[in-house]
Amino acid sequence: MNIDERLEKLTERHEALTRTVELHDHQIGRLLTLVAGQAKVARRQQNTMDDVMDAIARVVSLTNEQRGRINEQTDRLNEHEGRLEDLEKPSH
Numbered sequence: 001m002n003i004d005e006r007l008e009k010l011t012e013r014h015e016a017l018t019r020t021v022e023l024h025d026h027q028i029g030r031l032l033t034l035v036a037g038q039a040k041v042a043r044r045q046q047n048t049m050d051d052v053m054d055a056i057a058r059v060v061s062l063t064n065e066q067r068g069r070i071n072e073q074t075d076r077l078n079e080h081e082g083r084l085e086d087l088e089k090p091s092h
Contacts, residue, residue: 001009
């Protein structure tokens, strides 16, 4: 193989390597775009999850408040029931 053939073969390999690098650059660019899109989706999903967790916390808080009110009402009813029972007892 003479020097011209070697140079030709080296040029072909260089051109093939250049095309491969360009292809990889293009694929990496597409992947970076996809990753950026997925990051946006993940942020939106995280924001939605944060909103859901806040709503659940509010529901839990309201439920606890209602439970407290129900317990207060139950205590009052028991007190009234006790008074009624005392009034219904025959006096001696």
